[in-house]
Amino acid sequence: MSEHTGRSHKAQMVLERYQKKLSRQVVGSLVACVHCGNCTDSCHYVLANPGDPTYAPAYKADRIRKLFKKHFDWTGKVFPWWVKAGDVMTDEDLEELKDTVFGKCTNCRRCTFNCPMGVDLATFNRMARCLLVSVGIMPEGVAVVSKDQWEIGNQMGVLKEDYLDTLDWMSEEVSEELDDPAAVIPVDKMDAEIVYTINPREVKYDPRTIADALKIFHAAGENWTMPSEGWDMTNFGLFSGDDDLGGVVARRVYDKVIDLRGKKLVISECGHGYRSTRCEGPNWAKFDIPFEMESSVDTMLRYIREGRIKVDKTKNPDKVTFHDSCNNARSCGLTEPPRELLELVCMDFQEMYPNREDNYCCTGGGGAMSMSEYTPRRLKSAKIKADQLKATGAKTVVTSCHNCVDGLADCIRHYKLGMGVTQLVTLVANALVWDEMPAAPGKPEIPEGVPAEMEPEVALDPDPEEASASEEPPLAGKRIVVADDDPDQVIYLKSVLSDAGAEIIEAADGDETLEACRKELPDMLTLDLEMPGTPTKDVFARLRDELPELRICIVTGRPELRALIYDQDLRRPEGYLDKPITEESLLRNVRKVLETS
Amino acid sequence: MDLHTIQIIHYVALAVMMVVYAIRILWFLSFPAGRERQPPTGTGSVNSKAGIIYSWLNVASPKGMESYRTHWFLYLQFVVFHLGVVAAITMSFVIADFSILMNNAAVVLTFRVLIWGACAVGVMRIIRRFTDKYVRAISSPDDYFSVILLTVWFGVAAAAAPFGVPSLQAEGSTLLIIYFAVQTFFLLYVPFSKISHYLYYPFTRYYLGKSLGRRGVFPLKHTAGQPTTAGADR
Known part of the structure; x- marks a missing residue:
């Protein structure tokens, strides 16, 4: 506690550092707001929480702006009540500020684009995060990831x-x-x-x-x-x-x-x-x-x-839509190249509305995926994104952002949209035409050795039924333990994998999984991360120890639990799948895992 | 107090406002401007200069902002309100120094229409500020006072407009004195309130446009014909 000001040490430090962070860009945004309210319904948090003004961009901005008014602005210094200038005195005040700047804003910048004055809330919200982080007040996930990036050199602590x-x-x-x-x-x-x-x-x-x-x-x-x-x-x-x-x-x-x-x-x-x-x-x-x-x-x-690669869009026949990452669209102008690429490598590209700089955040932006304490709030706000996705009628949403992949997967799972999420690199790779290679017997222009998922599924196969009847199912002879406590999920996985020729052994909890693997010695295990009985992380560790040849594919609807597996000092799983899983994605991944030596 | 005296006081208030504004700008410029080091992304018509111009003119293009595109009535209010401000201020100088222009009925009618329109919008804005839950949550006493002050000023100006004609000034001197007195207070109050936002507008939008222009964001591409909101700009 400061003797002169009555503020806590951290509050005092925040104020002292506030001044050092003030640039013209930031000050302009702090003084220019006229409280017109135009930004209000540009925010997905507001739209998903009708009637709660504490999510309004201008309201959130004022939690930061009030300090500026109190300590740097003329009127606020003399008549603070007249302009709602305010202070931070205690660590609790800073915690409240943390809840706003980390938990109620993804810095998506959508409000900035809807402000007639050009007030850039995302920029000074980031500044406020910096001030709080500098005194150690931040969500735990932010602290952990920042530490990894400082010490190990990457944000996931990969050695x-x-x-x-x-x-x-x-x-x-x-x-x-x-x-x-x-x-x-x-x-x-x-x-x-x-x-x-x-x-x-x-x-x-x-x-x-x-x-x-x-x-x-x-x-x-x-x-x-x-x-x-x-x-x-x-x-x-x-x-x-x-x-x-x-x-x-x-x-x-x-x-x-x-x-x-x-x-x-x-x-x-x-x-x-x-x-x-x-x-x-x-x-x-x-x-x-x-x-x-x-x-x-x-x-x-x-x-x-430039003609350096050739692509065949018929290899990606399903309807896809595109989600613009906030950072790409609103801060970097990367809106047209992904669309041009999609038109070249996909048969059916359906635009999502609104899009480009008007698109809504995946709701996992601004580091939100690492702040588990705000997950319920994030998922509630994802309703806006879910409505957008659903309206496209697409089977797959494409995005050029790994953060958005996780945010969208969470949204799709929570709102049971049954869509897949992928990236352009996967679609382009899938559409590649390797015409300098020799054609495989019985198939036109398809080189031997080219992965199955690259083979044309629609346009180039003259008679798919005849062809499939003459071929052995892709997973024939493989034995797979499907471990999941959700019976619907087990039925789904079992039907897809059985149809592909695999023999399926079911397990509904950790203990059954261990027993089935020890007894049946399968080729592969699909492992849900949240099951009753022996904790999954222990199941994984024991199987790695006892059955080192067993290939394991994690299948989870809760990506935040991945650390349970991946943070162990063990060989990583051979595969990983986010629920919900499309049939195509499941088969492609299982085949890849089984092909892994 | 006679009309001539209040007009002189009004000019003094204007001078005070200008001095305070000058200090205010110097204060603003005392903060460092962050340097943009990233190599420019945009090509052709997308660059910092184009971004700045687009950013400045953005307010005149409601299609460029979803908040106005989907709330066109608010945009109309915005336009009428600000035209009213320009008209009410201009009228005071015309009455004080070029009152012969007020002999033209069309000039008076133009002032009256613009200012009464702004006054009506002011009333709507007051109602919105008191009744809209979201706007109320972000409003300070300054916000309420500013919109009420402007609306009163519009009302007095519109009422005084017919008496700006030289031959009628004596008859309407009380209204004209009130008009100039309110405007004098307005000029003295503005630099210390949110009404001075227009002082910062060029700077705020300059820096936003400069940065986003360099990054290939501004001018927004959808204004070139690509819809971003289903049906909104088709």
């Missing part, structure tokens, strides 16, 4: 050996699939045209996107590389507001590109990663970038335009 193992694994997979030993990921190659950086989520939960990128770069004949360090293009500094962290993380990536003498930095599909690395990083790091940077979306589009 270097695990990262390199994953790249090796993907290289082996793709070179086997394409029957081409040159189809591998070059690591730390000097003087490459492209240095490709990714989101650690790809390493930890979704490595197939790395394999997909490898196929595209290989098909394009690109001189590319992935760095052994400085490969995480995400940046939690954007979410925590910590410019120092933002600068350090961005600089790791830039320095590695310079070390490798790379010509261009390509950033994989990630909204906040693209914004942080492409746009904000140079400002945080106070560093002028000596090389080019672009999103992988631009890269893929360029390859098609």
Whole structure:
């Protein structure tokens, strides 16, 4: 407690640091609001919580603005009550502020675009987050992720050996699939045209996107590389507001590109990663970038335009829609290239409304996916997104952001929309035409060794029924334990996998799972993360110890529980699937897992 | 107090307002401007300069903002209200220094229509500020007082307009004195209230437009014909 002001130490520190964060851009937004209320229904939190004005952007902004008025603005200093100027005196006041700036705003910037005055709430909301983080007041998830990014160098705490193992694994997979030993990921190659950086989520939960990128770069004949360090293009500094962290993380990536003498930095599909690395990083790091940077979306589009890769849109026949990441659309202007790409690689692209800079947040933005204390609030606000998705009638939503993949998957599961979520890199890889390879017997223009999911499913197969009748089911001879306590889920998984030829053994809890695996020695286990009996993390650990050959695919509707498995010092699961699962996604992933040696 | 005296006081108030505004701008410029280091993203017509111009003119293009596109009546109110402000201020200078112009009936009619329109919008805005749950939650005493002050000022100005004609000034001197007195108070109050928002408008939108123009966001692409809200701008 400060003797002079009566404020708590943390409150005093926040105020002292407030002044240092004031730039013209921020001050302009703090003084220009006229409380017209135009921004109110631009916010998905407001729309999902009718009648509660505490979610209104101007109301939330005033929680931060009142401090400015009280301490820096003329009228507020003299007549604070006249302009609702206010103070923070205690740690409880700061906790209240935390609830607003972290828990009621995803910094999506939609209100900014609907403010006649150009008040940029997202910018000073981020500033307020920074002030709170600087005194240790933040959601636990933000603290954990920030710590990982400071200390380990990436936001999911992926160790270097695990990262390199994953790249090796993907290289082996793709070179086997394409029957081409040159189809591998070059690591730390000097003087490459492209240095490709990714989101650690790809390493930890979704490595197939790395394999997909490898196929595209290989098909394009690109001189590319992935760095052994400085490969995480995400940046939690954007979410925590910590410019120092933002600068350090961005600089790791830039320095590695310079070390490798790379010509261009390509950033994989990630909204906040693209914004942080492409746009904000140079400002945080106070560093002028000596090389080019672009999103992988631009890269893929360029390859098609230049004829470096060929694609066949009939390979992606289902109706898809596109979700604009807030960071891509409202902060980076990346709205048209993904649409052009979708038109080239998909048969049926249905626009979602509203879209582009008017699109609604996936509700997982601004680091919300890491703040589990606000999950119920987030899922309630996701109703707006769910309505948007449902109205498209699409089977799959495509997005160019890993954060949005998780946010949308959560929304789809919570509102039971039965849609899949994917990214452009997967669709482009799936649509690749490998015409320089020899055709496989009995199928026109399809090279031997090309993965099954790349084969045309509609246009090029003259008689699918005849063809399927003459082929062995893809999972014939495989024995799979399906472990899930939800009977509906078991029925679904069992029917899809049985139809594909697999023999299914059911387990409804942890103990049954252990018993079934020990007794039946299956080829594979699909493991739900939340079952009664022996905790799943223990089931996983025991099976890794007792049956090291068993391939395990995590199947969960609660992605926040993934850490139970992935944070253990054990070999990671061979596969991972978010519920709800489409039939196509399930079969593709199970086949991939079973093909893993 | 006669009309001539209040007109002189009104000019003094204007001078005070200008001085305070100048100080206010210097205060604003004393804060550092963050530097944008990222390489420009936009090409062709998408750049910082285009972004700034788009940002400044954004308010004149209701199609560019969903909040106005879907609430066109609020946009209409906004336009009428601000035209009324310009008319009420202009009229005071015309009456004080160019009163011969008020002999033209069309000039008087234009002032009256614009200012009465703004007064009506002011009443609507007062009602909205008191009754709309969301607007009430964000309103301070300054917000209530400002809109009431402006609405009263509009009412007095509109009522005084017919007496701005030189031959009628003596007859309507009381109304004219009240009009100038209210405006004098208005000019002195403005720099310390939210009404001074227009002082910051060019700066706020300049920095937003500069940054988003450089990043290839502004000018928004959908204004070139691509709908973003189903049916809204088709």
